[in-house]
Amino acid sequence: MSAPSPHPRPEKGPRAAEAIFDATLRLLAERGYAGLTIEAVAQEAGVNKTTIYRWWPSKAALLRAALLRARVLDIDVPDTGSLRGDLVALAEQVTALVTGVRTRAVVRALASGTGLADDELAALARDFFADRFAREQPVFARAAARGELPPGADPKLLLDLIAGAVWVRAVLRNEPVPPGFAATVVDAVLPGTG
Amino acid sequence: MSAPSPHPRPEKGPRAAEAIFDATLRLLAERGYAGLTIEAVAQEAGVNKTTIYRWWPSKAALLRAALLRARVLDIDVPDTGSLRGDLVALAEQVTALVTGVRTRAVVRALASGTGLADDELAALARDFFADRFAREQPVFARAAARGELPPGADPKLLLDLIAGAVWVRAVLRNEPVPPGFAATVVDAVLPGTG
Numbered sequence: 001m002s003a004p005s006p007h008p009r010p011e012k013g014p015r016a017a018e019a020i021f022d023a024t025l026r027l028l029a030e031r032g033y034a035g036l037t038i039e040a041v042a043q044e045a046g047v048n049k050t051t052i053y054r055w056w057p058s059k060a061a062l063l064r065a066a067l068l069r070a071r072v073l074d075i076d077v078p079d080t081g082s083l084r085g086d087l088v089a090l091a092e093q094v095t096a097l098v099t100g101v102r103t104r105a106v107v108r109a110l111a112s113g114t115g116l117a118d119d120e121l122a123a124l125a126r127d128f129f130a131d132r133f134a135r136e137q138p139v140f141a142r143a144a145a146r147g148e149l150p151p152g153a154d155p156k157l158l159l160d161l162i163a164g165a166v167w168v169r170a171v172l173r174n175e176p177v178p179p180g181f182a183a184t185v186v187d188a189v190l191p192g193t194g
Numbered sequence: 195m196s197a198p199s200p201h202p203r204p205e206k207g208p209r210a211a212e213a214i215f216d217a218t219l220r221l222l223a224e225r226g227y228a229g230l231t232i233e234a235v236a237q238e239a240g241v242n243k244t245t246i247y248r249w250w251p252s253k254a255a256l257l258r259a260a261l262l263r264a265r266v267l268d269i270d271v272p273d274t275g276s277l278r279g280d281l282v283a284l285a286e287q288v289t290a291l292v293t294g295v296r297t298r299a300v301v302r303a304l305a306s307g308t309g310l311a312d313d314e315l316a317a318l319a320r321d322f323f324a325d326r327f328a329r330e331q332p333v334f335a336r337a338a339a340r341g342e343l344p345p346g347a348d349p350k351l352l353l354d355l356i357a358g359a360v361w362v363r364a365v366l367r368n369e370p371v372p373p374g375f376a377a378t379v380v381d382a383v384l385p386g387t388g
Contacts, residue, residue, distance in 0.1 A: 032308065111366055112306030114226065125368035154378075157359065160367075161382060164358020165351065167366070172305055173354075174319035188355060188383055 013055050013065070019045040020052060021070035024062055029105035033115030038062065060120055067110075067128045072102055077135055083143035084190055087162060090136065091182035094166045099177065108171065133159070150191055161189045207249050207259070213239040214246060215264035218256055223299035227309030232256065254314055261304075261322045266296055271329055277337035278384055281356060284330065285376035288360045293371065302365065327353070344385055355383045 014020070023044035027036050036059060042049040056062040067073060078089035097103050113121040133156065140155040149155075165185045170177050208214070217238035221230050230253060236243040250256040261267060272283035291297050307315040327350065337343045359379045364371050 108306045109308070112302045112308065113368075114303070114306065114308065122368045125366065129367050157378065157382060160359040160362040161355050161379070163366075164360070164362040165354040166358070167361060168354040168358040172319065172357075172361070173323050174307075174316045184351065185355070188351060 013069075014047070014051050016045055016047045016051070017055075017065075017069070018071060020047060020062070021066040022072065024066040025070055025072065025106045028063065029109045032109060033059075033063070033113075035115075036063070060124075064124055064127060067124060068131050073097070073106070075132060075135060077138060079138070079142070083139070083146070083148040084186055086139045086143070087158070087186045087190065088182045090139070090159070091162050091166055091185055094163045095170060095177050095182060098167060098170045111171075153191075158189055162186060207263075208241070208245050210239055210241045210245070211249075211259075211263070212265060214241060214256070215260040216266065218260040219264055219266065219300045222257065223303045226303060227253075227257070227307075229309075230257070254318075258318055258321060261318060262325050267291070267300070269326060269329060271332060273332070273336070277333070277340070277342040278380055280333045280337070281352070281380045281384065282376045284333070284353070285356050285360060285379055288357045289364060289371050289376060292361060292364045305365075347385075352383055356380060 020041060023041045024036065027040055027044065031040075038049055038052050038059060041062065042052055045052075052062065056065055075090070075093055078086045080086050080089060098107050110124075116124070136155075136159065140149060143149045162185050165188075166177065166181070169175055169181065214235060217235045218230065221234055221238065225234075232243055232246050232253060235256065236246055239246075246256065250259055269284070269287055272280045274280050274283060292301050304318075310318070330349075330353065334343060334349045343349075356379050359382075360371065360375070363369055363375065
């Protein structure tokens with residue numbers, strides 16, 4: 001219920017946290033959730049199993065932390081001076097996420113949800129998107145302050161349309177995303193532009 | 195290179211084709227592409243393995259046929275009298291496809307591409323979407339004839355935005371799709387409505 005901060009993610013964790021999160025996401029992409037084990041993560045990250053268990057008592061807790069805190073999934077909240085510019089920057093980040101060599105297989109494995117119980121997958125998705133949406137709030141707060149956000153505009157719907165078009169083109173259609181696609185998509189959904 | 199026909203799908207195949215396609219998609223959803231075998235499909239569909247091999251020489255050929263011809267993945271090309279009405283109907287069909295009990299796991303398995311080589315997945319996606327796009331052409335041809343399609347409108351982008359928003363909401367966010375979401379999404383992307 002508190003106001004979203006620009007850095008809402010807790011920073012607690014072992015010093016090797018980033019290596020642990022990287023190993024978690026890489027193993028998830030390679031083996032699916034069923035094949036992901038704390039033992040394999042420890043080995044890949046070069047840490048002791050007990051180090052992981054000290055911070056994250058279960059595989060689900062570890063994956064949740066990796067989703068919220070791994071640098072490879074991070075977003076860089078843009079501040080370009082206009083809503084259009086910020087949304088284009090966010091669309092470009094989504095494109096990089098779903099097409100990038102290190103992240104492409106991770107997002108596909110997460111989206112498929114294979115090996116996760118329905119309620120585990122729903123909880124992970126809820127936490128992941130709530131966290132991202134909280135971090136993106138400044139984009140819409142600044143747009144509202146500049147008078148750029150039409151009354152009744154729905155930021156969540158805008159983001160779903162933009163991320164969705166990138167997702168369909170890059171992941172489902174499996175086509176190259178053409179240069180300028182981020183701007184084309186934003187102009188198609190932002191009233192008064194394009 | 196020929197003009198798309200309203201029923202471009204070849205109808206050749208054994209009488210048990212629909213049962214074979216159903217078994218193919220069900221096994222894909224349950225076991226992934228790596229676990230899908232012609233032998234298991236034959237057993238589930240109650241046909242002889244040689245029946246399947248006579249029509250589809252490989253697992254990839256069988257999956258391709260199931261994607262293009264299974265009734266459960268079919269679209270019912272709408273003709274409501276307006277572009278807005280037709281797009282809302284298409285958005286509702288996408289929603290039913292990605293949330294339906296019989297199809298939900300199938301589309302997730304396909305989107306993840308797990309077990310498929312990159313080029314196999316790309317070829318399947320290309321054929322699947324080319325087929326659907328050809329079948330959806332009458333919607334845009336009728337809209338153009340009615341003068342509803344603005345010059346420069348990009349039907350493929352419109353479809354990607356609409357299907358993408360449904361996909362993000364239902365599959366990635368894993369949230370219930372609210373009543374009226376299809377119409378809300380269409381009004382957000384169709385100039386001059388909403």
